[in-house]
Amino acid sequence: MFHPASRLKNKSSRIGLGVYATEFIPHGTITYIRDPLELVINDLDYAALPPLLLAPVERYAYVDEQGNRILSWDLGKYVNHCCFPNTMTTGFGFEIAIRDILPGDEITDEYGLFNLEAPMALSCSKPGCRGIVSASDLDTHVSVWDEEVKSALLRIRQVEQPLWSLVQPELEAQIDDFLADPEQHYPSLSLVKRRQ
Numbered sequence: 001m002f003h004p005a006s007r008l009k010n011k012s013s014r015i016g017l018g019v020y021a022t023e024f025i026p027h028g029t030i031t032y033i034r035d036p037l038e039l040v041i042n043d044l045d046y047a048a049l050p051p052l053l054l055a056p057v058e059r060y061a062y063v064d065e066q067g068n069r070i071l072s073w074d075l076g077k078y079v080n081h082c083c084f085p086n087t088m089t090t091g092f093g094f095e096i097a098i099r100d101i102l103p104g105d106e107i108t109d110e111y112g113l114f115n116l117e118a119p120m121a122l123s124c125s126k127p128g129c130r131g132i133v134s135a136s137d138l139d140t141h142v143s144v145w146d147e148e149v150k151s152a153l154l155r156i157r158q159v160e161q162p163l164w165s166l167v168q169p170e171l172e173a174q175i176d177d178f179l180a181d182p183e184q185h186y187p188s189l190s191l192v193k194r195r196q
């Protein structure tokens with residue numbers, strides 16, 4: 001499920017839709033969490049899909065560490081990449097705001113963590129835009145991204161969390177272990193890489 005203080009808006013005719021914050025979303029807020037309504041498409045399901053359904057899956061699904069394609073039922077699938085995103089996946093199965101997000105800001109994400117099967121040309125137009133994003137970006141940037149996510153996770157108990165009821169007890173225990181000893185219990189983003 002995606003953070004409720006968000007809405008879809010047409011970004012441009014070239015890029016199409018984007019997801020925008022309707023309220024202030026503080027650094028450390030869970031912005032997306034995998035929930036039981038997400039469509040999980042394994043390799044066998046994917047191979048059996050009618051050709052007409054391949055394009056939407058390619059466009060809107062991300063690939064998890066087990067190689068499953070995850071298709072969100074709500075706004076999560078419309079979040080655009082940015083080379084300087086304001087949210088990032090955590091290695092805990094949810095995404096987190098890695099900086100404060102103001103009302104009206106576009107909510108953006110780092111696609112380098114989504115196990116893209118083919119490099120994707122970028123048009124985030126930020127200074128320093130990488131131009132192309134691919135699964136191998138994770139190897140290059142993991143230490144920087146880990147630090148951004150750790151800094152956000154340290155605030156997780158200090159900010160309002162509208163999605164907290166979807167955090168399962170086992171995950172809550174992992175989060176508390178992390179908060180008790182961040183250096184020992186941080187699951188590096190390298191773990192989100194698809195296992196071959």
Ligand SMILES: [Zn+2]
Pocket residue numbers: 082083084122123124125126128129130131
């Ligand atoms: Zn970019």
